[in-house]
Amino acid sequence: xxxxxxxxxxxxxxxxxxxxxxxxxxxxxRALLDRVLAACAGARTTVVVADPRPTARPVTWARERxxxxxxxxxxxxxxxxxxxxxxxxxxxxxxFLTEESVRRLLTTLATSGxxxxxxxxxxxxxxxxxAAYRTSALRRELTTLGGMPVxxxxxxxxxxxxxxxxxxxxxxxxxxxxxxxxxxxCDTWDDIATARARIREHGHVLDEWITAVKDExxxxxxxxxxxxxxxxxxxxxxxxxxxAPLTTFLVGYAAARAGGGPEAVAEASRKAAxxxxxxxxxxxxxxxxxxxxxxxxxx
Numbered sequence: 001x002x003x004x005x006x007x008x009x010x011x012x013x014x015x016x017x018x019x020x021x022x023x024x025x026x027x028x029x030r031a032l033l034d035r036v037l038a039a040c041a042g043a044r045t046t047v048v049v050a051d052p053r054p055t056a057r058p059v060t061w062a063r064e065r066x067x068x069x070x071x072x073x074x075x076x077x078x079x080x081x082x083x084x085x086x087x088x089x090x091x092x093x094x095x096f097l098t099e100e101s102v103r104r105l106l107t108t109l110a111t112s113g114x115x116x117x118x119x120x121x122x123x124x125x126x127x128x129x130x131a132a133y134r135t136s137a138l139r140r141e142l143t144t145l146g147g148m149p150v151x152x153x154x155x156x157x158x159x160x161x162x163x164x165x166x167x168x169x170x171x172x173x174x175x176x177x178x179x180x181x182x183x184x185x186c187d188t189w190d191d192i193a194t195a196r197a198r199i200r201e202h203g204h205v206l207d208e209w210i211t212a213v214k215d216e217x218x219x220x221x222x223x224x225x226x227x228x229x230x231x232x233x234x235x236x237x238x239x240x241x242x243x244a245p246l247t248t249f250l251v252g253y254a255a256a257r258a259g260g261g262p263e264a265v266a267e268a269s270r271k272a273a274x275x276x277x278x279x280x281x282x283x284x285x286x287x288x289x290x291x292x293x294x295x296x297x298x299x
Contacts, residue, residue: 002086002110006043007078008036009071009129010050010092011063016188023050023092025192028199029212030056032093032186038211039097040088047078050092056215069161071129072168076142076160082135086110089138091129093186095195101182105132114175122180128165130183133172141171223265231273238280247272 010033014022023033030038033048034056040046045060052061060081064073075089086109088102101119109117109132116138118131145167146160186192199208210225231251232244239247251272255264 002106003044003084004042004086004088004106004132005045005082005084005135006040006047006088006090007075007082008033008040008046008048008059008090008092009074009078010048011067011074012071012091017192022186024053025093025186027095027186027192027195028208030215032095034215036090036092036094036097038215039094039099039102040090042099042102043088044084045082047081048092049074049078064161066161070163071165072142072145072163073160075138075168076146079135079138079142085135086132087135087138088132089129090131091185094130094182094184095186095199096181096184097130098182101130101179102132104177104179105130108132108175108177109134112175115173116169117175117177118169119179119183120176121183124178126169126174126176127183127185128169130179130185137172138168141168144171221260221262221265223262224269227266227269227273231269231276234273234276234280238276243276247276 010023012022014020017025024031026032027035033053037046037048037055037057037059041057046057047060047062048055049062049064051063051067062077062081064070064077079087086106088105090097105117105119108114116128116131116133119127121127142160145163184191184195186195198204206225213219214221228248228251232248235247236244251265251268254268255261258264258268
């Protein structure tokens, strides 16, 4: 995947949410903005167009002038801080955007020859704020619309204020990729409720919980969760139910003592799993021996 920058537009008025702080709204225990930032973590530079706020990872802050000038003016303000040939343009309210979705957009852009690749939603509508573009094409169209080059000088958005995004994308050669999940955005309270309910569905809840815990604890570690779950199951069944959480805690502690990292977790898990199986086997042997001793002497 080629180098890319990301511009995240997070300064909207959220009128359909009654002016609520939409980027800070939590879904699955994580702010919507942080979820989007996690999906574009591979960006060389990530620019968030909004007033600064605490975020899960460092970003560059920008603001359109005057504030509230709309998405085209905000994109102009953010694009001034980018240098990569490809730029990811995202809204800050995408709860199901993933790094895989981002890779798909950028790979399609690199191989299609188009000037932009955007997702379409469940109704087939274009989502220009879930897209990857050739930076030169965006700069060209912004200059055409606003009558001024996109440079790191003045941030005044001039003639771009209030323009709809369709005025910008109309001049681009675009490729469309259907993805009703990654393109789902939270414009209303019903959307927020839908996103929160989906996060808690059986097929998603564990991964979402693990990611939320890692974010909360400041841990950037990918481990084999399947192995840890197997260990917890063996400890619960072969020893006692409370042994499961205590054992996994001790595995984490041992891995940290060994320097941390996926390999340390895997090695501690392997040792603990082997011990749990030996423990269970001893219990089976003891039961068999007791039954043998209690049997009548055939002689």
